[in-house]
Amino acid sequence: xxxxxxxxxxxxxxxxATAFGQARTAQKTQPGPARPGSAATGRTxxxxxxxxxxxGTQESSAEGTARVGDGGAANIELKNEHLIQQAPAMSPELQxxxxxxxxxxxxxxxxxxxxxxxxxxxxxxxxxxxxxxAEGEFAYQKADKGRINLIPIPVTxxxxxxxxxxxxxxxxxxxxxxxxxxxKTGEPFELIADRPEQWSCDxxxxxxxxxxxxxxTVAQLPVDMRGGNIMDSPLxxxxxxxxxxxxxxxxxxxxxxxxxxxxxxxxxxxxxxLPQDAANWSKADLIxxxxxxxxxxxxxxxxxxTKITVxxxxxxxxxxxxxxxxxxGSNPKFTPDLKDFNVHTVGSETAMTAKxxxxxxxxQDSPVARESADPGLVNVTGAFHSDAVLQLQRQGLxxxxxxxxxxxILLETGPVATRKEDIYTVKAQDPPAGAPLKPGMKVKLTIxxxxxxxxKQ
Numbered sequence: 001x002x003x004x005x006x007x008x009x010x011x012x013x014x015x016x017a018t019a020f021g022q023a024r025t026a027q028k029t030q031p032g033p034a035r036p037g038s039a040a041t042g043r044t045x046x047x048x049x050x051x052x053x054x055x056g057t058q059e060s061s062a063e064g065t066a067r068v069g070d071g072g073a074a075n076i077e078l079k080n081e082h083l084i085q086q087a088p089a090m091s092p093e094l095q096x097x098x099x100x101x102x103x104x105x106x107x108x109x110x111x112x113x114x115x116x117x118x119x120x121x122x123x124x125x126x127x128x129x130x131x132x133x134a135e136g137e138f139a140y141q142k143a144d145k146g147r148i149n150l151i152p153i154p155v156t157x158x159x160x161x162x163x164x165x166x167x168x169x170x171x172x173x174x175x176x177x178x179x180x181x182x183x184k185t186g187e188p189f190e191l192i193a194d195r196p197e198q199w200s201c202d203x204x205x206x207x208x209x210x211x212x213x214x215x216x217t218v219a220q221l222p223v224d225m226r227g228g229n230i231m232d233s234p235l236x237x238x239x240x241x242x243x244x245x246x247x248x249x250x251x252x253x254x255x256x257x258x259x260x261x262x263x264x265x266x267x268x269x270x271x272x273x274l275p276q277d278a279a280n281w282s283k284a285d286l287i288x289x290x291x292x293x294x295x296x297x298x299x300x301x302x303x304x305x306t307k308i309t310v311x312x313x314x315x316x317x318x319x320x321x322x323x324x325x326x327x328x329g330s331n332p333k334f335t336p337d338l339k340d341f342n343v344h345t346v347g348s349e350t351a352m353t354a355k356x357x358x359x360x361x362x363x364q365d366s367p368v369a370r371e372s373a374d375p376g377l378v379n380v381t382g383a384f385h386s387d388a389v390l391q392l393q394r395q396g397l398x399x400x401x402x403x404x405x406x407x408x409i410l411l412e413t414g415p416v417a418t419r420k421e422d423i424y425t426v427k428a429q430d431p432p433a434g435a436p437l438k439p440g441m442k443v444k445l446t447i448x449x450x451x452x453x454x455x456k457q
Contacts, residue, residue, distance in 0.1 A: 087253030087269055097259050101266055102243035108293035115140045116332060117316035121150060124189060124308040129182045131189040139332035147200035147332050155191045163188040202334040209336060216338050219346040249274055255285065264290050379433030380426050385447050388426045392443055410444040417448035424448065
């Protein structure tokens with residue numbers, strides 16, 4: 001059975017909370033004090049620095065420890081101690097800084113329509129003193145489409161030896177090692193192989209894929225969690241929600257009671273106020289990039305205090321043109337291809353398994369699916385280009401821009417649109433709608449262009 005909280009944690013990592021906040025509170029942007037990290041708060045000019053650790057030394061406190069991992073990436077860690085559920089009191093000055101930060105964070109998040117990037121996940125098991133590492137990519141599309149995949153980082157003899165050397169060097173230099181160590185022996189946590197995983201949400205269904213067993217579990221997303229309401233799921237604070245909502249759900253403060261915007265980072269400690277959040281995590285440490293207002297790293301402690309999960313993000317691309325993405329084949333797919341998977345459904349109102357001779361896009365009894373099932377080529381004229389491609393794929397046509405021989409869906413730039421609603425929609429299709437479907441047939445779609453983009457060419 002699909003566990004909604006676990007999967008939605010992964011989806012929420014790439015889903016901003018602004019849609020949720022806007023659905024609950026219609027707030028108008030008010031002019032506020034100097035933006036965090038601006039000249040008024042002492043931020044230095046220039047580009048954003050690389051991710052830094054929260055502190056340079058290991059601390060024995062409930063606030064935990066922070067170390068710099070390989071490549072300078074943040075590796076925030078917590079002691080396995082009792083976790084308080086209230087952020088430490090701050091001075092009035094720091095509280096004002098936090099209020100300003102939350103406001104600008106929310107405003108920056110409201111501009112996100114699409115987001116793609118890469119991430120590394122590290123899971124520390126404090127009971128068995130083991131560590132699992134994986135990496136992958138994530139994608140988000142407003143309002144509630146998300147995808148995240150994880151590929152294990154190989155446990156090689158070279159990696160193990162490098163970790164052991166780091167511990168020895170740290171002892172010789174009387175400093176904290178950059179890897180987590182066992183309590184009794186002081187040796188590095190044992191590296192064990194992770195498993196490949198993939199989750200996605202297409203707005204109506206949640207897909208959980210076991211990439212080793214080729215098994216997929218598909219669950220209907222509850223109606224009350226669709227759209228902006230999906231932000232009732234865990235971890236929406238990874239993108240800024242309206243400040244009033246953030247304060248209602250979380251107790252937040254600057255780590256160690258300090259905020260230095262000149263570093264280009266804000267280090268936040270967050271505790272859940274509501275049971276829905278506390279059931280999934282007991283404490284979070286977040287590194288926020290003050291240039292992009294995107295999370296650089298987040299560390300989560302589970303409610304039992306036995307497991308620490310760290311996510312580190314990089315190479316984030318915000319609001320890439322979907323037309324550019326579809327031409328280059330870089331647009332993410334939120335409905336996975338399950339042709340070779342054994343599919344299990346949960347809470348399904350209709351059968352969601354694909355027929356052997358159909359692309360395994362898990363069609364439902366929707367207008368699009370019914371139209372695709374009719375004889376002849378579907379009519380995609382007037383449809384947004386990505387929707388048009390999806391409908392043609394559901395009829396069995398393949399879209400692979402990198403392989404011209406097998407690519408059956410061709411996109412070409414058309415005239416400049418005279419109406420805003422026509423931009424990047426299909427002007428014409430060849431063959432026309434109703435043409436007999438034939439093996440290997442190719443369909444050319446002419447796309448109305450954006451006037452602003454045309455001027456730049």
